[in-house]
Amino acid sequence: DAGITQSPRHKVTETGTPVTLRCHQTENHRYMYWYRQDPGHGLRLIHYSYGVKDTDKGEVSDGYSVSRSKTEDFLLTLESATSSQTSVYFCAITTGRYTGELFFGEGSRLTVL
C-alpha cells in the first residue's frame, strides 16, 4: 500500500465550473503524476511533479493546471470544466527515480454535464 488517497472519488459538475481534484500521499515520495483514463485511449499523462513547486506538462495538459505546495499533496485543477474532461482521473507516485513502477490511487470519476 503506497498510501495514496484521491478526493473526491466521484464528482458531477456543470460545464464552465472550476474543479479541483486532490491527491494525497503519506510516504513522502517526490514523484507524482496525474493521468486520465478514457475508453479507447488507455491512460494519458496530464501533468507530473518531481517535487514541491516542480511540475511539468504531460501529453494532454491543455485545460488543466497543477500545484504542489507540499510534498504530500498534488492538486489537479480544471479552471473551466468541459464535457471532454469527463473521465476517470488517476494519481500515481513512484518510489524511486527511473523504476517505472507506478503506484496508483483508486481514481476520481468526474462527470461534466
Add this chain to the structure above:
Amino acid sequence: AQSVTQLGSHVSVSEGALVLLRCNYSSSVPPYLFWYVQYPNQGLQLLLKYTTGATLVKGINGFEAEFKKSETSFHLTKPSAHMSDAAEYFCAVSVGNTDKLIFGTGTRLQVFP
C-alpha cells in the same frame, strides 16, 4: 518517440486455457517495458517489467512476458487462465527510460468457466 500498440481490445478464454495478450512497441532507445493490470473500480498495479538483462520476465499471479527486440514485441502470457484473471491489462513503455509511461489502449480479458 515511444509508443505501444495492444492488439485486440477484448480477449476471451476459457478457464484453464492459455492467455496471450499482445503488445508491440516503438522506441528510439532501448526500451523499458511494463504490463499493468486493472481490476474493476481500482487503480492499476504492476504485473511485471523489463528493463535490461533476461528477456523472459516473470510477474505476479503466474504471468510472464518475453522481450523480443527483433519483433519489437512484449507479449504477456499465462499457461492456464483463472477466473480471477478477468481484468483489463495495459502495456506501457517508459519515455526515454524515465518514470513517465506511455500506455497502450488496454485489453480486457474475459475468462469463461
